[in-house]
Amino acid sequence: MLGVLSFILPLTLWSAISYAPFLWHPLVEITDPGDVSYFSAGMRAPADAFAEEVEAMTAAGQAPPRGVPANPVYLPAPHEVAIALWHAATPAADAREEFRLSSSLWHSIQIIFWAFLISSAVGVPLGILCGSFSAVGRLTEPFIEFFRYLPAPAFGALAVAVLGIYDAPKIAIVVIGTFFQQVLIIATTTRRVEYALLEAAQTLGARNLKLVRRVVVPAILPDLYNDQRILLGWAWTYLIVAELVGTSSGITFFITQQARYQHFENVYAAILVLGIVGFGSDLLLAWLGRWLFPWKRTSA
Amino acid sequence: MSDPSAIEHQVAARLDRLNAREAILDVRGLVKTVPHGTSERTILNNVHLKVRRREFLCVVGPSGCGKSTLIRTIAGLEEAQGGDILVDGKPVHGPGPDRAMVFQGYTLFPWLTVLGNVMFGLQMANKPKDEAAREARQWLDLVGLEPYADAYPHHLSGGMKQRVAIARALAIQPRILLMDEPFSALDARTRARMQAYLIDIWRKIDVTIVFITHDLDEALLLADRVLVLKTNPGEVVELMDVPALPGARDLDSPALKAALIRLEGFIHAQEQAQAAEDEPVTPIVRLAPIKDGID
Numbered sequence: 163m164l165g166v167l168s169f170i171l172p173l174t175l176w177s178a179i180s181y182a183p184f185l186w187h188p189l190v191e192i193t194d195p196g197d198v199s200y201f202s203a204g205m206r207a208p209a210d211a212f213a214e215e216v217e218a219m220t221a222a223g224q225a226p227p228r229g230v231p232a233n234p235v236y237l238p239a240p241h242e243v244a245i246a247l248w249h250a251a252t253p254a255a256d257a258r259e260e261f262r263l264s265s266s267l268w269h270s271i272q273i274i275f276w277a278f279l280i281s282s283a284v285g286v287p288l289g290i291l292c293g294s295f296s297a298v299g300r301l302t303e304p305f306i307e308f309f310r311y312l313p314a315p316a317f318g319a320l321a322v323a324v325l326g327i328y329d330a331p332k333i334a335i336v337v338i339g340t341f342f343q344q345v346l347i348i349a350t351t352t353r354r355v356e357y358a359l360l361e362a363a364q365t366l367g368a369r370n371l372k373l374v375r376r377v378v379v380p381a382i383l384p385d386l387y388n389d390q391r392i393l394l395g396w397a398w399t400y401l402i403v404a405e406l407v408g409t410s411s412g413i414t415f416f417i418t419q420q421a422r423y424q425h426f427e428n429v430y431a432a433i434l435v436l437g438i439v440g441f442g443s444d445l446l447l448a449w450l451g452r453w454l455f456p457w458k459r460t461s462a
Numbered sequence: 463m464s465d466p467s468a469i470e471h472q473v474a475a476r477l478d479r480l481n482a483r484e485a486i487l488d489v490r491g492l493v494k495t496v497p498h499g500t501s502e503r504t505i506l507n508n509v510h511l512k513v514r515r516r517e518f519l520c521v522v523g524p525s526g527c528g529k530s531t532l533i534r535t536i537a538g539l540e541e542a543q544g545g546d547i548l549v550d551g552k553p554v555h556g557p558g559p560d561r562a563m564v565f566q567g568y569t570l571f572p573w574l575t576v577l578g579n580v581m582f583g584l585q586m587a588n589k590p591k592d593e594a595a596r597e598a599r600q601w602l603d604l605v606g607l608e609p610y611a612d613a614y615p616h617h618l619s620g621g622m623k624q625r626v627a628i629a630r631a632l633a634i635q636p637r638i639l640l641m642d643e644p645f646s647a648l649d650a651r652t653r654a655r656m657q658a659y660l661i662d663i664w665r666k667i668d669v670t671i672v673f674i675t676h677d678l679d680e681a682l683l684l685a686d687r688v689l690v691l692k693t694n695p696g697e698v699v700e701l702m703d704v705p706a707l708p709g710a711r712d713l714d715s716p717a718l719k720a721a722l723i724r725l726e727g728f729i730h731a732q733e734q735a736q737a738a739e740d741e742p743v744t745p746i747v748r749l750a751p752i753k754d755g756i757d
Contacts, residue, residue: 359571361557361563361565363571363582365563366562366583366631368586372586455573
């Protein structure tokens with residue numbers, strides 16, 4: 163219940179600022195420019211400039227401008243964003259591919275999917291080996307620890323030079339941002355495996371790789387799953403930077419384009435969709451985790 | 463009901479037969495130390511022990527006497543600094559399926575069903591899955607948990623979990639079953655039932671049991687012989703024969719009462735010696751003299 167309220171509160175605040183004319187509204191949207199030469203219908207003027215012009219025009223006996231209080235263009239009202247979202251969901255058939263929110267988002271999701279798959283395919287087994295065998299850990303972890311501090315976006319130019327300008331460098335940057343953290347986090351999770359279970363398994367004849375495969379992996383699986391959920395969140399944050407590398411693409415291209423045309427309701431719609439997709443997939447994965455690992459209470 | 467001297471006779475005859483059997487476990491001059499600051503602390507010092515086939519041995523002693531360390535070293539979970547541990551005449555290096563262990567915390571694999579847990583050791587020995595399942599079901603039947611084969615451990619009570627752990631340990635047909643205070647986390651009623659179960663199982667199958675407990679009554683109910691350890695360093699004080707036959711024992715019988723008093727004597731004497739060794743502590747709490755009472 164409080165969870166729902168935590169969403170309603172900011173939404174109420176946003177609506178109040180947008181719809182109650184006495185809250186903030188520092189500008190005046192001109193409906194009729196009157197005789198003021200530099201005003202035009204639809205433009206937004208500062209409230210004090212507008213008041214001055216009204217006074218000046220009235221004093222000079224000319225037609226005063228008229229207008230309604232307005233917020234800056236970068237703060238669209240909730241209904242405008244909602245309409246933008248609706249348009250995004252039902253794009254016009256003739257709209258160009260990269261100007262559609264849905265296809266931009268789909269492109270971004272593909273980048274995330276491949277990057278996370280590549281990173282996990284190497285990072286998860288390596289992390290488990292680091293955590294299970296101290297020799298592997300000592301051999302690889304110091305370098306990984308060092309590499310973790312190199313910011314992934316710094317590899318942008320290099321990635322473009324090596325991998326071209328399309329999707330490959332973007333995937334590479336998300337991989338660089340995710341992989342090194344992934345190895346360290348999963349190694350730590352692996353080290354936290356309940357020692358008593360390992361001892362019990364050893365007295366039952368389990369050894370080495372068999373011990374890893376039949377005991378360590380299933381024992382850490384619920385925690386590993388949660389780690390992956392958190393890492394997927396990180397991958398999303400690297401996505402935005404990655405998409406600016408080379409030819410910008412995906413949701414980031416959509417956002418920058420729409421901001422350039424001052425279509426801020428589309429910008430907000432895109433940001434909201436990112437949030438909904440991220441949060442929604444996390445909720446879905448949490449629910450799936452509870453279903454997959456009934457013996458472990460996964461924290462949502 | 464029966465003549466005490468006749469029982470005494472039977473017990474003596476049984477122990478003679480036991481002593482005539484080959485030693486399955488032979489601990490020779492075991493020394494275990496742990497680093498303690500700059501020096502080393504001796505946990506076990508020169509422990510000798512022979513356990514005969516199908517014997518039920520209980521190890522008792524005051525807390526900190528190293529009884530847990532002894533059983534963990536026998537299991538191969540800890541390394542000895544001196545001496546030898548022989549199982550069937552072969553020295554022990556690391557844990558192995560000839561010495562299964564039941565722990566105080568149940569240590570069942572939570573991701574496996576009850577059946578899966580019991581199958582675990584069999585599958586580690588590369589038995590085919592259907593054969594392992596068939597064998598595991600028989601072991602579950604022995605501990606009376608066949609109907610729960612498909613349940614997960616978190617659905618079971620403590621006593622049931624420990625029965626699964628026993629079935630899992632026995633399924634690999636170990637030479638020795640090591641039990642480290644297996645019933646101490648259970649309530650008194652369940653513990654009594656588990657003791658009866660264990661004796662029943664032990665009489666049915668060919669297994670040798672080394673059982674750690676801090677409960678002298680438990681030792682006298684279960685064991686053929688009781689090994690008493692002392693603290694600091696852990697050394698063998700006594701290896702006492704229990705003057706009763708296996709099965710339902712009456713702790714109120716004169717022979718077992720006398721045995722309990724002897725055991726208590728060993729442990730008590732040590733605790734007093736320990737207390738005398740400890741430095742007198744300056745009291746922090748000052749007690750007011752009675753005549754200065756506030757009433």
